Amino acid sequence: MLYSKYFIPTLKETPSDAEVISHQLMLRAGMIRKLSAGIYNYLPLGLRSIRKFENIVREEMNKADAIEMLMPSVQPAELWQESGRWQFYGKELLRFKDRKDNEFCMGPTHEEVITDVVRREIKSYRQMPLNFYQIQTKFRDEIRPRFGLMRGREFIMKDAYSFDVDSAAADLSYEKMFNAYVRIFERCGLNFRAVEADTGSIGGSSSHEFMVLADSGEDAIVSCDSCRYAANVEKAEVRSVKTSATFGTGILEKRSTPDKKSIVDVASYLERPVDSAIKALVCSNGEGAFVMALLRGDHELNEIKLKNAMGWDDIRMATDDEILTASGAPVGFLGPIGIKEGLDVIADQALNVMADCIVGANETDMHYVGANPGRDFVITRTADLRNVIAGDNCPRCESGRMEMWRGIEVGHVFKLGTKYSEKLGATYLDADGRENIIFMGCYGIGIGRTVAASIEQNHDENGIIFPIPLAPFHCSVVALNPGKETGVLAEAEEIYFKLEKLGLDVLFDDRDERPGVKFKDNDLIGIPLRIVVGSKGLAEGKVELKNRKTGEMQLLPIDDAIAAVKTIVDKALAFE
RNA sequence: CGGGGAGUAGCGCAGUCUGGGAGCGCACCUGCCUUGGGAGCAGGGGGUCGCAAGUUCGAAUCUUGUCUCCCCGACCA
Numbered sequence: 001m002l003y004s005k006y007f008i009p010t011l012k013e014t015p016s017d018a019e020v021i022s023h024q025l026m027l028r029a030g031m032i033r034k035l036s037a038g039i040y041n042y043l044p045l046g047l048r049s050i051r052k053f054e055n056i057v058r059e060e061m062n063k064a065d066a067i068e069m070l071m072p073s074v075q076p077a078e079l080w081q082e083s084g085r086w087q088f089y090g091k092e093l094l095r096f097k098d099r100k101d102n103e104f105c106m107g108p109t110h111e112e113v114i115t116d117v118v119r120r121e122i123k124s125y126r127q128m129p130l131n132f133y134q135i136q137t138k139f140r141d142e143i144r145p146r147f148g149l150m151r152g153r154e155f156i157m158k159d160a161y162s163f164d165v166d167s168a169a170a171d172l173s174y175e176k177m178f179n180a181y182v183r184i185f186e187r188c189g190l191n192f193r194a195v196e197a198d199t200g201s202i203g204g205s206s207s208h209e210f211m212v213l214a215d216s217g218e219d220a221i222v223s224c225d226s227c228r229y230a231a232n233v234e235k236a237e238v239r240s241v242k243t244s245a246t247f248g249t250g251i252l253e254k255r256s257t258p259d260k261k262s263i264v265d266v267a268s269y270l271e272r273p274v275d276s277a278i279k280a281l282v283c284s285n286g287e288g289a290f291v292m293a294l295l296r297g298d299h300e301l302n303e304i305k306l307k308n309a310m311g312w313d314d315i316r317m318a319t320d321d322e323i324l325t326a327s328g329a330p331v332g333f334l335g336p337i338g339i340k341e342g343l344d345v346i347a348d349q350a351l352n353v354m355a356d357c358i359v360g361a362n363e364t365d366m367h368y369v370g371a372n373p374g375r376d377f378v379i380t381r382t383a384d385l386r387n388v389i390a391g392d393n394c395p396r397c398e399s400g401r402m403e404m405w406r407g408i409e410v411g412h413v414f415k416l417g418t419k420y421s422e423k424l425g426a427t428y429l430d431a432d433g434r435e436n437i438i439f440m441g442c443y444g445i446g447i448g449r450t451v452a453a454s455i456e457q458n459h460d461e462n463g464i465i466f467p468i469p470l471a472p473f474h475c476s477v478v479a480l481n482p483g484k485e486t487g488v489l490a491e492a493e494e495i496y497f498k499l500e501k502l503g504l505d506v507l508f509d510d511r512d513e514r515p516g517v518k519f520k521d522n523d524l525i526g527i528p529l530r531i532v533v534g535s536k537g538l539a540e541g542k543v544e545l546k547n548r549k550t551g552e553m554q555l556l557p558i559d560d561a562i563a564a565v566k567t568i569v570d571k572a573l574a575f576e
Numbered sequence: 577c578g579g580g581g582a583g584u585a586g587c588g589c590a591g592u593c594u595g596g597g598a599g600c601g602c603a604c605c606u607g608c609c610u611u612g613g614g615a616g617c618a619g620g621g622g623g624u625c626g627c628a629a630g631u632u633c634g635a636a637u638c639u640u641g642u643c644u645c646c647c648c649g650a651c652c653a
Contacts, residue, residue, distance in 0.1 A: 010614095011586095011602095012602065012603080013588050013601095016582090016588070016646080017582095017645065017646050019646080019647075036644095036645095037644085037646095108653085140652080140653085142651090142652070143650080143651055144651080144652090146646085146647090151652090159653090411653090412653050414653085446653080480612065483611090514610080514612090514615070515612045517614050519614085520614045532612080534612070544612095
């Protein structure tokens with residue numbers, strides 16, 4: 001590609017509305033431009049990277065026996081009403097009507113559509129296992145789109161759907177996809193973790209998220225430093241705590257704690273450690289049900305765990321008014337002793353071994369000390385309710401400790417079971433001629449988000465440092481002063497042709513610009529390898545090869561430089 | 577949806593408090609000059625000051641309404 005005939009509108013200054021580094025750099029490098037909130041144009045350079053990643057995904061999906069197809073982005077409401085998600089999905093689903101007043105939506109995902117295809121076409125156990133995938137533009141009307149391609153409303157996604165005769169067969173399909181995902185992200189040279197995850201609104205029995213590690217990531221994840229256990233903090237289990245056999249010996253005593261509402265303030269005022277205090281929180285399912293959750297003072301409530309423990313569809317913190325009505329106590333001094341009848345008390349398992357604790361006394365400016373669970377108050381139920389914190393013991397192995405990371409969710413695999421096939425009536429006949437429900441799995445990869453995540457993980461103060469498999473071009477050839485030094489331009493062009501002939505993607509910077517401008521642009525757009533052709537080097541038959549990532553620079557004879565580029569690229573692309 | 581901030585040239589911003597000339601840097605165009613890390617000089621083009629109504633002799637500036645965007649939160653494969 002000739003730079004002078006291509007289109008790479010780079011920016012010197014950072015647009016003010018870009019917050020994270022990948023968003024800033026993608027704008028500056030001329031990869032994307034915003035059209036509207038969460039909606040972007042993919043400019044030529046950005047599209048090249050996206051296509052590179054799509055093709056890696058495509059290769060690995062094909063290798064894993066998934067079959068490519070393409071579904072519509074506009075979907076009829078009837079299908080969503082059948083699955084029940086027309087109601088459930090909420091405002092994130094962009095709905096509209098056609099000229100005949102029929103209702104449609106922009107597809108945020110395609111479980112309904114693919115299940116409709118399968119229920120029409122698949123009749124026999126002989127036709128499975130089956131896995132369809134597509135790479136397609138989705139639309140989700142996010143409450144708050146942000147971070148450029150990281151959380152857009154319109155975005156490109158690879159989604160795959162597996163269909164199996166039973167749960168065991170579905171597990172195999174799931175494993176196949178899981179392994180394909182590992183290969184995909186390894187091939188891109190990304191630092192990532194596969195973690196256990198909550199299934200959220202998609203539903204199903206279990207799932208893993210693929211997280212690219214980055215400080216700017218929106219998700220907190222934990223992993224064991226000893227075994228393979230890793231999970232999203234939303235889901236991460238805390239090692240179970242056995243109940244201690246004896247109570248504490250403290251005497252229950254009411255103390256005045258004027259204006260001390262936070263756990264930290266109360267504990268320090270009473271001169272006791274924070275981890276001897278119990279915090280009480282009231283949550284609601286939004287439909288009139290309330291529960292009081294008890295946690296050790298230094299622990300944090302995991303709302304998803306509480307929601308799942310209660311079997312609720314939704315959860316939120318109760319408002320001050322609701323707390324007063326439900327518990328009869330003022331916020332800041334809540335406790336389980338003498339709580340209003342009918343309000344269930346669920347405790348985190350950490351309370352199993354707590355003794356002589358501080359608890360709220362349910363009246364303004366008062367707390368108890370010396371309180372003991374079981375002796376001084378009743379706990380309806382105990383469960384794992386708190387967020388894992390760094391340094392916790394691993395729930396799976398004996399010696400491991402938990403480490404915390406931040407991650408960008410680039411892929412998610414779900415075991416769906418029969419949730420959709422049952423609602424939409426996707427069935428098959430088994431060998432005995434009996435009708436059975438098909439078992440499904442679904443598997444997503446955010447294409448644009450992965451490219452953004454790779455930039456988040458690979459950049460420096462000069463710009464992007466693309467891993468070779470995702471780079472829009474493998475290599476650039478920069479001709480210095482092509483306007484004057486015609487010999488330079490001709491020689492550079494020769495090198496460019498030779499590299500292209502070797503099957504490499506080459507950007508030939510033939511622009512009549514000053515060298516500094518070219519170097520800055522080449523660095524900014526992240527081309528991994530750069531050959532500089534100048535008259536001085538050429539006098540000795542040499543050119544300069546620079547590695548964007550390492551900064552390493554070598555003066556080499558022309559053919560050696562070409563061979564070196566070929567070797568480096570081949571090595572980076574090889575995977576087995 | 578709650579809280580905060582911002583809309584002035586393609587980008588980054590000043591001007592708004594205290595009403596009267598629409599400006600600066602970068603980018604762009606022309607010429608000269610320069611050529612190994614975003615050069616220099618000279619000249620030039622480009623903006624209904626988000627939109628609408630109001631106050632005023634006069635509004636980027638004051639008032640009201642409205643739209644959009646960004647940040648924090650809630651929410652979310």
